[in-house]
Amino acid sequence: MSDRAGTPATESDLVDVEALIAAYYAGVPDVSDPAQRVVFGTSGHRGSSLDTAFNETHIAAITQAIVEYRASQGITGPLFVGRDTHALSRPAETTALEVLEANGVHALVDAYEDYVPTPALSHAILRYNREGHDDQADGIVITPSHNPPRDGGFKYNPPHGGPADSDATSWIANRANELIADGNRDVKMAEPSGVDTYDFREHYVADLENIIDIDAIKRAGVRIGADPLGGASVGYWKLIAEKYGLDLTVVNPTVDPTWRFMTLDWDGKIRMDPSSSSAMASVLAHRHDFDILTGNDADADRHGIVTPDGGLMNPNHYLAVAIEYLYTHRPEWRQDAAIGKTLVSSTMIDRVAESLGRRLWEVPVGFKWFVPGLIDGSVAFGGEESAGASFLRKDGTVWTTDKDGILLALLAAEIVAVTGKTPSQLYAELTERFGASAYERVDAAASKEQKARLGKLDGSAITAETLAGDPITARLSEAPGNGAAVGGVKVVTEHAWFAARPSGTEDVYKIYAESFRGSEHLREVQAEARAIVDAALGA
Incomplete structure (x- = not known):
């Protein structure tokens, strides 16, 4: 733990954005160096242009590999492209669109040139593929999630809307490295003549009433504070407040690629982790101003839940509360729908599942494992200990197949509205029943x-x-x-x-x-x- 954890960032902590972007175009990776190769982790390829780990060469090769992969899978529909607020996301989007144009792939970007949260991109893919088209859509989301400002990230979501599985990511990474090793000679690039658009924000926000009891939140007058932490959810929270007439305040609407307004994380770095009390220190200062206060990371796939009585909740604690609440307040869900958790999540979830008479479905780390169950309704909730989760609509059909931090934040407001108790109070009740961990x-x-x-x-x-x-x-x-x-x-x-x-x-x-x-x-x-x-x- 750094002695500066939780303190405001200073000038010396800030990345040089101009140098970062210059390095994106100037750096040429050497794929014989493992640190400079394309590597897909649980959430895509991540790295910094300053380390020659996230450069135009990488993104062009990865996009070309995705084009070839989707062709091999018979995927011929539109490809949704979204980016977050990291400085490297915009140039990476430009590179990707040039490759997609040259390969004749129909790309769809945000209608307002706005940032696109990961769950909104997943929602868009599933919406298109549910409409009965002759083809199928997939997507690219450009984000390193909660990583520091110097990093970039690039991940592929196939037609199921969730993170690509290991077979797909291994193929894409291997092909991208082959292309780079050959000087990207087989990568096609062309200036886009014009890119079609999609209203990610409107479609996502308009659909929220089908998964969250918005009316209950409004009737109860729950005072919500939402901090995007400088991330892609900033415009979404504004529209949610306006469309549904909620008492919802965007605590800090600032977007700055240096994230100079952040407090430092546990190791003294700027990191947009809504589950970290150090990164959320400035947010926590407002805990008594709202009935529920929330935070999201840069692509809004993670949530942080702050209550006036308990402060920032441990993600495991909130997942247990969310599960107990949802499985007792969603009567249209299948009675045999399982509870999904990663095997490094709290055993409290196991005990809650047993008390509900529900099957526990324990999988390795990685949200991709929940995708099939969320699609067919056999898993109604999937959650990770790292503050990422999604669940089904009220009618038991799929919502997103990627983590949704906006959704879990709104669920906290619904819980307060319906139960009259904060998630912290409800977790205390769980510990009385099952023990404290x-x-x-x-x-x-x-x-x-x-x-x-x-x-x-x-x-x-x-x-x-x-x-x-x-x-x-x-x-x-x-x-x-x-x-x-x-x-x-x-x-x-x-x-x-x-x-x-x-x-x-x-x-x-x-x-x-x-x-x-x-x-x-x-x-x-x-x-x-x-x-x-x-x-x-x-x-």
Whole structure:
């Protein structure tokens, strides 16, 4: 934790936007350097032009690869393109449109040249494909999510509207790297003669009444504060307030590619993470001004929920409350619809699911795993511990197949309106029923070789019999819900668990841990987790 965490950014913290954009066009990556290759993580390719990791060469190659991939899949409909407020997003959009034009792909951009939240792009894809056209649409969203201002991001959403699966992203990344290695000679580019548009904002906002009880919020007069944190949701919150006549204030409508108005995150960097109390420090100063106060990251796929009585909620706590509320207030949802969670999310969700008599569907990290269930209604809610979730419309049909931070923020206002209690108060009631937990994620050093071994580690390699004094009941390297590889391990006891996964960007592995025996027991779990994993890796 930096001693500057939670303090306002200063001039020395700000990125030089002109230098950032100049490097985007000037830098030529060397794909023999792993740090300069195209790599799709759980949310697309990310990097900085200053590190020659996100440059025009990368984006041209990735877009050409997407063109070739969609052709191989028989995808011939329009391709929706949206961008967030990061400085590198606009030049990346320009590059992508030039490639799409030269390849004869029908691109649709925002009607107002506005920013496009990730959920609005997912919503647009699903809307088009639901209308019965002879072709299918897909999309590109240009965002590094909550990453610092120096970063750019680029991800592909196929016709199902959610994040592309590993087969697709691996193909696209491999092809893009082949193109770059050959000097992008097979990349076609042309100045667009004119790009068609789509009103992402109007269609998304007009549809919200079919998934959120807007009337209840309005009747109750819930005072909502929404902080876009300088991100793509800024115009959406304004329209939501106007269209539905809600008592909703956009706390800070400023958009600035340096994010000079932010407070620094835990490590002293500017990062738009709405689940971080350090990044949300300036927002938290307004907690008593509203009945519910929310934050979103740069592409609005994450949510932060602030209550006047509890402050910033732990994402796991809010997910548990949201699940308990939704499954008792959405009578048209299928009675056999499961509750989706990632295996590093809180066990409180398991206990809530059991009390509701609902099947728990536990999957590896990555929202892509929830996509099929959300589409067919067999999973009514999918949530990640990193403050990302989406759920079904009131009638049990699909809303978005990507994370929706705007939706989860509005749900918090509905919960207040309908129950008369804040999500913090409702979580306190859950702890009275199921016990209180201590949860934390920490990092531990690991070499690239150790990370590679951890990613392929089998649960049977864990030889320990106990964890922090309790017998180990499960050693998982595959997710219980779908049998997919975890990309690490999860070790479970009656009262606690830990999961270890390699970082995709740093020489560390992440340890997620939770204990229902308090914070001291959690420390024991974390310490033994390091020892257990190190022993399995031969560290």
